[in-house]
Amino acid sequence: MRLTVRTLLAWIDGLLGPEDQAALGEKVQASGVAPALVERVRDVIARPSLSAPAPAGRGLADDPNTAAEFLDNTLAADRLEAFERVCVESDIHLADVAACHQLLAELTRDPATLEPVSASRRRQLLATARKRLDPLEAAAAAVAANDRAAARAGRTQPAPTARPERRRAPLAAWLSAGAAALLLGLLAVSFVWSLARGPKRAVVPQVAVVAPAAAAPEPEVPPRAAPVPTDSSPVEASAPVAAPPAAPPPPTNPGAEPAVPAPAAAAAEVADEPAVAPPAAAMETPPATVADAAPPSNPGMPRVPSGDALAIVAPPAMQEPAGAAPTPGAGQPAAAPDLARVVPGGSDAAARAGGPLVHRGDVDGVAGWLLLPAEEPLADREDLLAPAWCHPVFAVGGITIRLEPGTRAVVTRDADGMPQLELVFGRALVSGAAADARIGVLAGGLRGVVSGVMRQPAGIEVLLERPPGQDALPMRRAVVHAGGAEKVWRSVVAPGGPPPLAGLPPEVLLAPRAAIAWEERDPAAAVLVPPAAEPAWMLGASSGDRLEHAAVGALDAALAAEPTARADDALRRLAADRRTENRMIAAATLAFMGDYRELVSLLAAERPLGLNETQWTTLEQLAVPLALARGENSAAALAEAFAAAGPPGKADFLMACARGFSDDELAAGAAARLVEGLGDGSLAVRRFAIRRLVEIVQPDVRHRSLYRADRPATLRDDGIAWWKTQLEQGRISRGGVPAAVPAVAPRERDDE
Secondary structure, three states: OOOOHHHHHHHHOOOOOHHHHHHHHHHHHHOOOHHHHHHHHHHHHHOOOOOOOOOOOOHHHHOHHHHHHHHOOOOOHHHHHHHHHHHHHOHHHHHHHHHHHHHHHHHHHOHHHHOOOOHHHHHHHHHHHHHHHHHHHHHHHHHHHHHHHHHOOOOOOOOOOOOOOOOOOOHHHHHHHHHHHHHHHHHHHHHHHHHHHHHHOOOOOOOOOOOOOOEOOOOOOOOOOOOOOOOOOOOEOOOOOOOOOOOOOOOOOOOOOOOOOOOOOOOOEOOOOOOOOOOOOOOOOOOOOOHHHOOOOOOOOOEOOOOOOOOOOOOHHHOEOOOOOOOOOOOOOOOOOOOEEEOOOOOOOOOOOOOOOEEEEEEOOEEEEEEOOOOOEOOOOEEEEOOOOOOOEEEEOOEEEEEOOOOEEEEEEOOOOOEEEEEEEEEEEEEEOOOOOOEEEEEOOEEEEEEEOOOOOEEEEEEEEOOOOOOOOOEEEEEEEOOOOOEEEEEOOOOOOOOOOEOOOOEEEEOOOOEEEEEOOOOOEOEEEOOOOOOHHHHOOOOOOHHHHHHHHHHHHHHHHOOOOOHHHHHHHHOOOOOHHHHHHHHHHHHHOOOOHHHHHHHHOOOOOOOOHHHHHHHHHHHHHHHHHOEHHHHHHHHHHHHHHOOOOOHHHHHHHHHOOOHHHHHHHHHHHHHHHOOOOOHHHHHHHHHHHHHHHOOOHHHHOOOOOOOOHHHHHHHHHHHHHHHHOOOOOOOOOOOOOOOOOOOOOOOO
């Protein structure tokens, strides 16, 4: 049985059988958040100053019918989670449902309370009421007599004092009492009928198991002020049961530490082949168990079936050790040869919206990239790559994964069937429909398991950053975003592996839009990032423009034409297409695969057959920084491509511009070389030179528009003169301020 808000209320009010009561008590004691919630429930019920929701309220939170449906286990599944969040975040609503639950529990334990009031009992109640009312009537009569005496103060003979006489209760009082008794009887009958009908009522499908009965020990989740994720389960009761234990016994299973997957590749070079080595040890996490999948040990005792909302996260001490024998019928994931099936694909435009997905495979004994056809089962281990402008989606082990363009990931499963995602570089969204959905994650130095509210996607990114300068080494930065709902991050440490990251609890509950960040500059530590706005890439795949959509379709068709052939052959043919967008997507995707010749050829092409300024900048940003940041081998391959496919004699300068320049290099003459490159006869040299200058100086729009690399030579003179002035004044450095000289308008504008 899971530890949820609903089961917690049943445990507090003693509506569980002895075994369930003891088992849930252990979970409460071992949990890092449940004891605080128990105390809060008792506090809000006993707080006299706390108001109640308006009886005529509207909306999910304030409509009294919502609370009634929640208590009666008829609240729709799509509203259950939201209502539980309201209860956890609001003392008023928590007190409302907890007090009502307590009252219903008392009525269940004392059936005599529901019996109709007998006639003799009604007479006794009325007699008692009259005794209490008689003194009040006498006092009222005396006051009225005194008022009349004061009004006749001028008369000589005082008026006799009126003696109050006992009056019989009016007919209206009898009718009101009878109606109240009748209403009470009807309510009692209705409640008894609902209890009798409850076991036959269809319960909301229960699919999520976040808190198994026993599993490997982990450190507890530290208490926090943010809302606790909860789950709800309906209460079905028909007989009095034992009260909650005063001191639940502690767990006796010490468990074992789960193992950690080995990193995919060395940080210095993530592009070498084979780029990703098989994990040395799978992330082993205990299989989820469904405690109430089997019939209860005592059929006469009421049960609290699991709901479909969020469960209170089970503590590590309550989980089974890795490698322990699974409980029969516990519902652990069954091993399956097919890890996943690609969701998008085919010739239909709507199905192709995500774009194709390629994976590493063998063609005639030679490793290469191949198209992964739609609905194709994945192997036990898949090395996947998302082409340019594509957002492929696939599913594995109940988890849906969407890769961002240019993302490389390795997907496996552990011994228990839990999916494992190793992000080499790029970004991915992970989500799951089941409440017990979870996924192992290896992203940079972050190793762990993500669970919680997986209906709202979590975001994972590994960015390869390279500071400007020829001798600078690439650095990795990894972030795990909680997304729009709470997530649980549980760190996993391999035996003999690196110690736990400093600054990161072994298990942490991430608030919505919070994150965990890790940087290779401090590889032994991680940082908890407070809630902030979600990154734009997590809010949905970029819609792109019409040309990008057409290019994705052309790429899909080119790869699907020969699904068993190497993808790079089809991409090279597409790179010679007459349409510019098709050449761009092919060149960028080949660059993601480590082949840069087509990329350099397209970047170095002269007008009018080459790219315009916007297209050139888009392609350069898409592929060149990643090629340099992947490692020295990838950078060397890019340098060879500049020498083979770039303008003759310009390979060294182009490679230097691609790498960027440090401040020392700029002062040592690199700034002068960049300004000199603005007048070079090669369009690629001019474009790289102005791009680096703009990045370094950051001029305003007015000065930036003075120079454009694809204009005729006579129209570039004014811009070159302005940049020479910046060089003479020593302003070509990071943070430099453009010279306060009037901009000279060019003699002619090229609108292209």
